Amino acid sequence: MDVESPLARWEQRSEIPLFAASLVFLAAYATRVLATDVARFWLRLCAVVLVAIWVAFAVDYAVRWRLSGQRFLRFVSGHFLLTVVVVLPLLRPLRIVPLYDVVQRRQGEPRLSLYARVISYAGLSTLLLGFSGALATYQQERGAPGATMKTFGDAVWWAAETLSTVGYGDITPVTRAGRTIAIGMMACGVGLLGAVTGSFSSWLLQTFTREGDERPPRK
Known part of the structure; x- marks a missing residue:
């Protein structure tokens, strides 16, 4: 992929924030599941965070699709991991794989x-x-x-x-x-x-x- 292409620039700018958001998503979900004795306000706040992060991932997916210039079905088949983490929210921390690729792309050869x-x-x-x-x-x-x-x-x-x-x-x-x-x-x-x-x-x-x-x- 051309490092100067709009898609490559979007990936370099968004991957680290999205991975951090995926960890926040996991923490908020764990709070809703495990912290049953906390105040209802915090549970509702966690629910809002979960929805907001899901929207952020859906927007990222749509932007990547538009910038790729591919037809939707071809984009889905060629970006299986991205599709899965949008459909199945709990798998979002698995974006550690594209995150590492983006970091290494900035630093040159993989270490x-x-x-x-x-x-x-x-x-x-x-x-x-x-x-x-x-x-x-x-x-x-x-x-x-x-x-x-x-x-x-x-x-x-x-x-x-x-x-x-x-x-x-x-x-x-x-x-x-x-x-x-x-x-x-x-x-x-x-x-x-x-x-x-x-x-x-x-x-x-x-x-x-x-x-x-x-x-x-x-x-």
Whole structure:
């Protein structure tokens, strides 16, 4: 992409504020889910913040689409992550990936290797996705008949075993919404785990191959 294009300039100016807004969104949502004993004013304020940030992301999405000059369906298919974070608000912290690209574009060459970047992306995405999924599932499961997820700690434990594809079965969602979230987290867990293991294996193979090439031939 041309760094002087209007779209590139918009991305460089908006990515860091939008990532900060995504963290505020996550904090406001966590407050609404976990802080049930606070004054109603603060809960309403959190709701206003959530709506305002959603509008900001929707406006950013519309601006990027217009500046790209592409047809809408083609833009959607080519910007899957942007589309997902607008449709599914809790995934907005995953914008850490385009944020890093924008920062590196300002500084020149990336400081981390490809394998290190993939592992870093996957690790940060796993933490953010696990926390968001635990919040969303706990909100649906709390107080449901027959629920095994009694506390937020249970939700975090469930999210960890779900994303790691372990699945002990000690805690399982019983609501329809909770199970829907679980399906998404299982799919993301498989993808993130595959990205980490694949990148680590490729790095090991590259390292061993380079070491073998550098050894002097046997006499």
